[in-house]
Amino acid sequence: MPLFRPPGSSNNGDGGSIARQAAWNEALAHSTVPGFVKDRLAQTVAGTRPWVTTAGPAGLLAQRSHGIRPLGLVSGNCWFHFGYSWTRGHYEGWHTAIDRLRLEAALMGANAVVDVTMRVRRMPGTENESHMDYAVMGTAVRLEGLPESANPALATVSALEFARLLEAGIVPVGIAIGAHYDWLALPGGVTPGAATFWNQEITPLSTFLTQVRRRALQELRDDGTRLGSGVLAHTQHTELYAIEPDENNPYPRFLARYIAIGTAILHDSRSRRQFGVRPVMSVSDSGRLGVTDTTREVL
Amino acid sequence: MSETVEGLPQHARERLQGLRDTSRRGGIFTSDFSVNEFLMVGEAGFEPLGLVVGSCIYHTGIQYAGWARNQEMAVLSQAMYEARELAMTRMEQEAQSLSADGVVGVRLEVKRMDWDKDILEFLAIGTAIAHAKGHPGFKGPAGKPFTSDLSGQDLWMLLQSGYRPLALVMGSCVYHVAHQGMFQSLGNVGRNVEMPLFTQALYDARELAMERMQQEAKEAGAEGVVAMQLHEGSHNWQPHVIEFFAIGTAVKPIEDAAIIPERLVPQIVIPVND
Numbered sequence: 277m278p279l280f281r282p283p284g285s286s287n288n289g290d291g292g293s294i295a296r297q298a299a300w301n302e303a304l305a306h307s308t309v310p311g312f313v314k315d316r317l318a319q320t321v322a323g324t325r326p327w328v329t330t331a332g333p334a335g336l337l338a339q340r341s342h343g344i345r346p347l348g349l350v351s352g353n354c355w356f357h358f359g360y361s362w363t364r365g366h367y368e369g370w371h372t373a374i375d376r377l378r379l380e381a382a383l384m385g386a387n388a389v390v391d392v393t394m395r396v397r398r399m400p401g402t403e404n405e406s407h408m409d410y411a412v413m414g415t416a417v418r419l420e421g422l423p424e425s426a427n428p429a430l431a432t433v434s435a436l437e438f439a440r441l442l443e444a445g446i447v448p449v450g451i452a453i454g455a456h457y458d459w460l461a462l463p464g465g466v467t468p469g470a471a472t473f474w475n476q477e478i479t480p481l482s483t484f485l486t487q488v489r490r491r492a493l494q495e496l497r498d499d500g501t502r503l504g505s506g507v508l509a510h511t512q513h514t515e516l517y518a519i520e521p522d523e524n525n526p527y528p529r530f531l532a533r534y535i536a537i538g539t540a541i542l543h544d545s546r547s548r549r550q551f552g553v554r555p556v557m558s559v560s561d562s563g564r565l566g567v568t569d570t571t572r573e574v575l
Numbered sequence: 576m577s578e579t580v581e582g583l584p585q586h587a588r589e590r591l592q593g594l595r596d597t598s599r600r601g602g603i604f605t606s607d608f609s610v611n612e613f614l615m616v617g618e619a620g621f622e623p624l625g626l627v628v629g630s631c632i633y634h635t636g637i638q639y640a641g642w643a644r645n646q647e648m649a650v651l652s653q654a655m656y657e658a659r660e661l662a663m664t665r666m667e668q669e670a671q672s673l674s675a676d677g678v679v680g681v682r683l684e685v686k687r688m689d690w691d692k693d694i695l696e697f698l699a700i701g702t703a704i705a706h707a708k709g710h711p712g713f714k715g716p717a718g719k720p721f722t723s724d725l726s727g728q729d730l731w732m733l734l735q736s737g738y739r740p741l742a743l744v745m746g747s748c749v750y751h752v753a754h755q756g757m758f759q760s761l762g763n764v765g766r767n768v769e770m771p772l773f774t775q776a777l778y779d780a781r782e783l784a785m786e787r788m789q790q791e792a793k794e795a796g797a798e799g800v801v802a803m804q805l806h807e808g809s810h811n812w813q814p815h816v817i818e819f820f821a822i823g824t825a826v827k828p829i830e831d832a833a834i835i836p837e838r839l840v841p842q843i844v845i846p847v848n849d
Binding site for chain 1: 781
């Protein structure tokens with residue numbers, strides 16, 4: 277293993293660092309990436325740098341069995357401040373990051389990006405909740421026999437699952453997102469008076485949370501409609517906070533957030549192929565196979 | 576601490592001498608394999624020799640970043656990289672002394688000491704293995720044992736796919752994300768807007784970590800990197816300082832690899848395990 281060297285040639289000393297920042301500034305303002313990133317991506321495609329995949333060795337089988345060749349890791353992120361709408365902030369933050377990931381994949385001439393994972397990050401050591409980073413990354417792949425694509429398909433599924441979907445006549449086309457949040461004030465509290473002693477549903481909160489989820493799912497459907505004909509919503513996340521009364525709000529309040537994320541697919545259910553499913557005894561140890569969990573730390 | 580096999584401490588030599596190695600078949604082996612993993616390492620044609628370990632307690636130096644500047648914390652980047660490498664090298668020494676072909680299931684862990692925030696412990700641990708029939712074609716770069724964080728099952732799958740592991744490769748970048756000025760913060764009040772300074776910082780840090788990992792893989796003579804993971808951590812550093820750490824197993828095609836067997840074409844199955 278080589279000993280540590282100073283960072284790459286583009287980052288030598290303060291001057292290099294400042295030039296690098298200027299390049300990022302210029303690139304992101306024009307919806308592109310700096311020249312040194314383009315060079316790395318191009319060299320990776322050309323084979324002068326090693327290809328990179330987030331998939332484990334099983335993913336390499338897809339290369340030989342289905343002609344899916346890994347090109348390299350692509351990523352995008354967007355640090356977003358939500359001043360007036362958490363819902364719009366989530367939507368715009370995720371979509372900006374996804375657009376940037378798609379740009380890197382297009383620069384590599386990829387047909388698709390598989391195993392797309394999504395993470396949010398708050399600033400280490402701070403409690404500020406009004407902004408966060410939305411980051412996506414995945415493995416850009418080339419499908420044997422297809423020309424380079426200017427608009428690669430995105431999928432949160434692995435290369436093998438991607439191949440399986442294609443075989444079944446299903447084409448993953450992108451990532452659909454539905455998010456919604458709302459506030460509820462309960463002047464009488466959650467369990468008013470003697471009701472504390474009874475078994476009972478807290479109807480206002482049930483209704484409130486159901487409405488938040490329905491609105492988010494409506495957005496997911498709208499996003500899916502824009503992208504394709506269906507959504508496999510594999511990631512769903514809910515938060516419900518109780519906020520104590522304060523000077524400006526005399527009643528207890530509740531904040532509910534719900535987000536659903538999935539892979540948008542194009543398919544025709546009439547032409548669906550049936551597969552024979554075979555029961556097997558697996559020798560894998562759960563969690564030790566390096567299989568990527570697409571749901572990790574989505575929120 | 577010496578960086579040669581001969582320089583291993585006496586107690587380490589004694590422990591290793593009690594283990595099986597390629598010239599002493601009757602010895603016992605140690606490993607942290609599960610039953611399935613043990614079976615699959617054997618299926619891949621390898622035998623476990625012993626658990627090998629390397630550790631490094633490292634004091635990180637001091638570096639100050641400009642409050643309003645995005646910049647790499649080169650002192651910390653170097654510390655994180657060098658300490659991991661020292662732990663890895665010591666683990667590799669133990670594997671070499673067992674005449675191992677490689678080390679699988681390598682775990683590379685970093686732990687902060689509660690009693691001093693500037694001191695970190697780095698641990699590298701894995702199971703040294705050797706080819707059961709003494710096949711010479713599985714060594715890593717420069718004839719040293721290969722290293723990989725792949726499990727025994729993944730090793731089998733990798734070989735079936737026509738590739739062999741070379742080295743655990745990594746790239747680290749510790750980065751200071753600029754603070755936002757008061758006027759900029761006030762300007763964002765009530766607005767939904769991107770914070771480009773923060774976006775750029777994370778983009779750049781990730782790019783540097785990726786670039787370094789790819790460079791290591793290139794120097795190892797790899798064709799590609801599998802099971803690449805990107806970790807983020809702040810290790811209780813000052814606010815706005817974050818580490819991006821890229822790690823994966825560099826691989827190379829096996830020259831005389833057979834055409835993929837029919838039984839390995841992926842099929843739809845349902846596990847019936849409990």
